[in-house]
Amino acid sequence: MSEQRNSDQQHLDWLNDMSMGSRQAFQSLYENSSGKLLAIATKLLGRKDLAEEVLQEVYIKVWHNPEVYHSERGSVMTWLISILRNQCIDQLRHSKVKQKHKHKMPEPADISPQLDLDMSASNQKLDECMRQLNGEQRNTIQLAFLYGYTHQEITRHLTAPLGSIKSWIRRGLEALKRCLKS
Amino acid sequence: MRYHNEELSNELAKHYVIGTMSPLARRRFKKLMVRHGHLQQAVWHWEQILNPMAEELAPVVPDSQVWQSITERLGWAKSRVRTWWAVSGWLATATSLLLVAYLWTIQPVVSPQQPQALAVLQVEQNQPAWVVQKTGDRLSVSVNALPDIQANQDFELWMLPANGQAPISLGLLPKTGNKELVVSTQLPDLIQSGLAVSIEPENGSPTGTPTGPVILTAQWIEVSG
Numbered sequence: 001m002s003e004q005r006n007s008d009q010q011h012l013d014w015l016n017d018m019s020m021g022s023r024q025a026f027q028s029l030y031e032n033s034s035g036k037l038l039a040i041a042t043k044l045l046g047r048k049d050l051a052e053e054v055l056q057e058v059y060i061k062v063w064h065n066p067e068v069y070h071s072e073r074g075s076v077m078t079w080l081i082s083i084l085r086n087q088c089i090d091q092l093r094h095s096k097v098k099q100k101h102k103h104k105m106p107e108p109a110d111i112s113p114q115l116d117l118d119m120s121a122s123n124q125k126l127d128e129c130m131r132q133l134n135g136e137q138r139n140t141i142q143l144a145f146l147y148g149y150t151h152q153e154i155t156r157h158l159t160a161p162l163g164s165i166k167s168w169i170r171r172g173l174e175a176l177k178r179c180l181k182s
Numbered sequence: 183m184r185y186h187n188e189e190l191s192n193e194l195a196k197h198y199v200i201g202t203m204s205p206l207a208r209r210r211f212k213k214l215m216v217r218h219g220h221l222q223q224a225v226w227h228w229e230q231i232l233n234p235m236a237e238e239l240a241p242v243v244p245d246s247q248v249w250q251s252i253t254e255r256l257g258w259a260k261s262r263v264r265t266w267w268a269v270s271g272w273l274a275t276a277t278s279l280l281l282v283a284y285l286w287t288i289q290p291v292v293s294p295q296q297p298q299a300l301a302v303l304q305v306e307q308n309q310p311a312w313v314v315q316k317t318g319d320r321l322s323v324s325v326n327a328l329p330d331i332q333a334n335q336d337f338e339l340w341m342l343p344a345n346g347q348a349p350i351s352l353g354l355l356p357k358t359g360n361k362e363l364v365v366s367t368q369l370p371d372l373i374q375s376g377l378a379v380s381i382e383p384e385n386g387s388p389t390g391t392p393t394g395p396v397i398l399t400a401q402w403i404e405v406s407g
Contacts, residue, residue, distance in 0.1 A: 021347060023258065030249060035241030042242050052248045059252050061396050064342065064349060064378060068395075072223065074230040081233040085201070093205040126234050144200045145232055146239070151202050173196050177231055 007032075011076035018066040026063055033077060034059070037084050044088040044148040054091065058084045092148045129179035137172025140165055195224035199232055209330060216332060255399060257344035257376050297322075299373045299402040303339075303355075305329050312355055314339075316373065316402070321363040325356050329397060334384045340392060341369065342376035342399070349378060354386050373402045 011033070017025030034055060041051035061083060073079040130138055136158075143149045143157065154165050197203050198211050215222045253259040297315040304310045310326045323339075331337065337357070340349035353363040365372060377400045380392035387393050 027249075030252070034244050034248070036237055036239065038244050039239040039242040040236045043236075043239060048242065051242075052244055055244060055248055056252050056255065060255055060399050063252075063256060064396050064399075065392060073226050074233070077237060078230055078233045081236055082199075082229045085233075085236070089201045089208070092201075093208065123234050123238060126238075130235070141200070142235075144202050145235060148201055150204075169200065169202065170193075170196070173200065173228075173231075180231060 008075045008077070015066045015069055015076055018063065026059075029062075029076075030059055033080055036077070037080060040081060040146075041084055041088050043146050044085065044092065050091070051088075054084065054087050057087060089148060125180060129176050132179055133172050133175055136160075136164070136168040137175065140168045141172045141176070144169060191218075191221050191224045195221060195228050198225055199228040213330075213332060216335075255376060255401065257342065257374065257401075297405055299404050301377055301400050301402050303377065303379055303398055303400050305398050311379075311398070314377070316365075319365050321352065321365055322360065323356055323363060324360045325358055328357055331357075331381060335394070336382050336384055336386055337397075338380050338382045338386050338392070339363070340378045340380065341372055342378055344371060344374045344376075348391055351387065351390065352377075354382075355379065373404060376401055 011029060014022075014025040014029040014032075018029070037058065038048070038051055038055055041054050042048050045051050045054065058080070062080065069076060069079050073082070133141070139158070140154055143154050144151075149157065151162060151165050151169075154160075155162050158165070194211060194214075198208065203211060211221070215225065250259065297317045299316040301314040301316075302310045303312040303314065311329050313324050313326060315322045321339075329337075337355040339352040339355050341352050342349050350369070352365055355361070369375075378392070378396050379398050380387070380396045381394035382392070383394075
């Protein structure tokens with residue numbers, strides 16, 4: 001946990017230096033965070049080349065507006081992920097990009113608490129809470145949040161009624177929130 | 183106002199963050215967030231719950247060209263040797279010039295002088311929002327497809343100095359028709375600088391630096407010495 005705090009503080013220091021015009025701090029932030037951000041964008045957009053384009057936009061925005069960050073947004077990494085995800089989701093919902101969004105749908109059997117995630121080391125609480133969700137709740141949350149699927153896409157994928165999909169996500173998210181608070 | 187209902191705010195924020203809102207609902211919600219701070223806070227709350235899940239994905243190392251492109255777009259590095267990316271950039275520039283040429287033919291020419299540089303400000307690929315021509319100390323700006331904005335907001339154009347210093351305001355962009363902006367002659371390296379557009383309160387940034395989201399960045403295309 002203290003390692004996580006050190007990392008958060010380091011990101012914050014870089015951001016502060018960037019607001020004073022430090023290119024070195026910007027490069028350090030890029031080198032430290034771009035791998036994680038690219039993983040998220042690639043998962044959402046299904047194509048590394050599109051993900052790298054979004055990555056560029058995100059870092060250019062961050063360079064020009066480091067002062068937009070404040071502690072209510074969570075850690076610097078949480079803030080960066082939010083900027084990136086919003087940009088990816090906006091692109092995904094844009095019809096032209098949607099046509100390019102043809103990445104392979106994960107099979108339901110492939111989706112598990114460990115799908116693409118290795119939370120055992122750094123975020124045990126989140127891992128524990130995800131495991132406490134029932135299978136449908138966990139699957140639908142991951143398909144929406146990590147893969148950027150709409151309700152309709154999840155409905156087609158899991159061949160379940162729309163009402164059930166919405167309910168699994170809604171209840172799953174509330175259960176996750178309660179568990180993380182406990 | 184029913185958006186003050188805590189349960190409703192929580193539901194909307196949850197669906198915005200997880201990404202299951204329809205495109206229209208998403209656009210509306212973004213506008214509501216500007217007006218209702220508690221909606222923004224509900225979104226931040228859900229981001230802090232869910233984003234750590236994304237943080238645990240196995241990292242994917244970006245191609246070294248991504249950093250190169252970022253530094254080029256910020257005006258810190260010169261263009262690279264010809265690679266596919268460079269060719270793509272050249273093609274994009276050529277497309278932009280064709281668009282500019284087209285737009286130029288359908289609008290009156292403001293100055294008898296030849297423009298020194300052009301810039302196509304686009305939020306989405308192949309859809310220019312504004313076209314800017316620089317002639318002497320004047321920027322002639324024409325609207326092509328205005329991005330979404332609140333009635334009480336303006337778009338502000340910024341010069342991004344090549345030396346990495348803070349952005350310098352070049353003025354407010356028009357929401358309709360054409361507009362001329364006069365730039366200071368103290369900005370000799372304007373063409374070597376990048377451009378950015380931010381959304382600001384009505385009449386522009388109150389601080390002299392961008393306060394709202396930057397919706398696009400662009401580069402000048404030099405057309406004469």
